[in-house]
Amino acid sequence: MPLPAYKVRLTANDAITPSVRRLEFVFESDKPFSYTPGQFVSFLLPGEEKPLKRSYSIGSLTESTRDVAGFEIVIAYVDGGRATEFFFNAEPGLITEIQGPFGLLVMPETLPRRFFLVGTGTGIAPYRTMLPEIEKRLREEDCEIHLLFGIRSPEELFYGDDFLRYAQDNERFHAHFCYSRRLPEPPAPHDSLGYVQQRLSSLNPDPDTDLVYLCGNPKMVDDVFSLLQEKQFPTRQVKREKYVFSKF
Ligand SMILES: Cc1cc2nc3c(=O)[nH]c(=O)nc-3n(C[C@H](O)[C@H](O)[C@H](O)COP(=O)(O)OP(=O)(O)OC[C@H]3O[C@@H](n4cnc5c(N)ncnc54)[C@H](O)[C@@H]3O)c2cc1C
Ligand SMILES: NC(=O)c1ccc[n+]([C@@H]2O[C@H](COP(=O)([O-])OP(=O)(O)OC[C@H]3O[C@@H](n4cnc5c(N)ncnc54)[C@H](OP(=O)(O)O)[C@@H]3O)[C@@H](O)[C@H]2O)c1
Structure with missing residues (x-):
């Protein structure tokens, strides 16, 4: 049908x-x-x-x-x-x-100890739709959520104010902006130079308790997935949505 x-x-x-x-x-x-x-x-x-x-x-x-x-x-x-x-x-x-x-990149039924939402470019969009549910769930469940947004330079940031507003209103929700080529001047504490994987590694994701979602550039998704496998993350604790190009 x-x-x-x-x-x-x-x-x-x-x-x-x-x-x-x-x-x-x-x-x-x-x-x-x-x-x-x-x-x-x-x-x-x-x-x-x-x-x-x-x-x-x-x-x-x-x-x-x-x-x-x-x-x-x-x-x-x-x-x-x-x-x-x-x-x-x-x-x-x-x-x-x-x-x-x-699509299956939706919030899990039960939140893990720490939940990492990683996206590059427009791959950040699905996480914006989750913000109201994140806010509600954080009132009920014990979890720390980190959103990592990969872009090249400050001009490429969008939806940034929404993520920062939720981070300000919810102390267990954190936004990190990862600039691959140029930082804002002056950089804020949530800004860092480098790929999302550098910021993710600095937050020490734990394969025993944490969950990671990856969305956007297929190369980023593959690279972060490999990194997590090196850290012994079970496949079920990493959810991926690749923005692959269409064949037609
Ligand atoms: C599940 C899913 C969700 C998606 N969500 C989004 C979204 O929210 N926002 C968004 O912008 N895109 C998203 N995409 C990608 C989108 O569907 C298209 O593939 C994209 O817009 C390019 O389509 P196009 O017709 O303009 O390019 P095409 O005519 O398909 O491609 C033209 C040429 O560019 C190359 N190419 C295509 N895309 C890229 C790229 N990103 N970088 C470098 N080269 C490329 C192709 O290989 C081809 O040679 C998503 C993809 C999937 C599978
Ligand atoms: N070349 C440019 O200046 C430029 C600017 C705008 C748009 N575009 C084109 O527009 C399309 C979509 O661009 P987009 O900005 O939405 O998304 P994108 O190409 O996925 O880029 C978003 C961010 O992801 C980074 N990235 C690339 N490969 C990565 C990897 N393996 N691991 C981690 N991070 C990685 C990029 O850094 P780096 O690019 O610094 O590696 C950039 O900071 C693409 O066709 C892109 O080539 C290109």
Whole structure:
């Protein structure tokens, strides 16, 4: 049976860094759409022979994710990319189709002792949708959560204020921004120079008690996974979502 598709209308398309745009959509029909924070949707875009299917994590920050009226995504510029071309030039009012929600990068039923949420570039989006649930769960469960966001330079930071606001309001939620090429001037205590794996190693993740989620650049996901395996992390304590390129 074909998966149900939903018609959505673009309502906003804004540059939030020199290479990332934030797109907002609303549902065109009354068909209810709910998702679990951390999931993604697949867009069916016009293609030459058949539709292009491209996936994007839902990045919305809302208290409820049930029967939502719409959602937002963030998309990074890929040179010569077909969906990139489509979305970077799309005007509000555009109607397109999605399927979903999909994906297993969702909050665990029980929080571990320490929970590391690691993302590079737009791979940080699924963690933003988790913030309200994180806040609620931290009131009930004994856990320390560290979010690690990998970007090149201060101009590439987005959603940073949201993560810092939650970190300020929840003493067991910590945000770390890892700049691979250039630090902000002056750097704050949550800023560091280097890849996410350097910051992660400095926090000494423990294979006996901790859980690590990885999302975004496939090379980062593989490299951090190898690092965790060297630290004897069991595979079940690492969850991965790679932003792999589509074949068509
Ligand atoms: C589960 C999932 C969730 C995803 N969520 C997001 C998201 O939230 N935000 C987001 O921006 N992307 C996300 N992606 C990636 C997204 O689906 C597309 O692959 C991406 O936007 C590129 O599509 P395109 O059609 O523009 O490029 P294509 O036309 O598919 O590719 C054009 C050329 O660029 C190369 N290429 C493609 N992507 C990259 C890249 N990132 N870096 C370097 N070269 C590349 C290809 O090999 C090809 O040569 C996700 C992918 C998956 C699988
Ligand atoms: N070259 C550029 O200046 C530039 C700028 C913007 C966008 N882009 C292109 O835009 C697309 C998406 O870019 P994006 O910024 O959303 O995501 P991205 O390419 O995943 O980069 C995000 C961050 O991840 C780092 N990274 C790369 N490989 C890593 C690894 N193995 N382990 C840990 N961290 C790693 C990058 O550092 P490093 O890049 O410093 O290695 C960068 O700080 C890509 O096609 C990218 O090439 C390129």
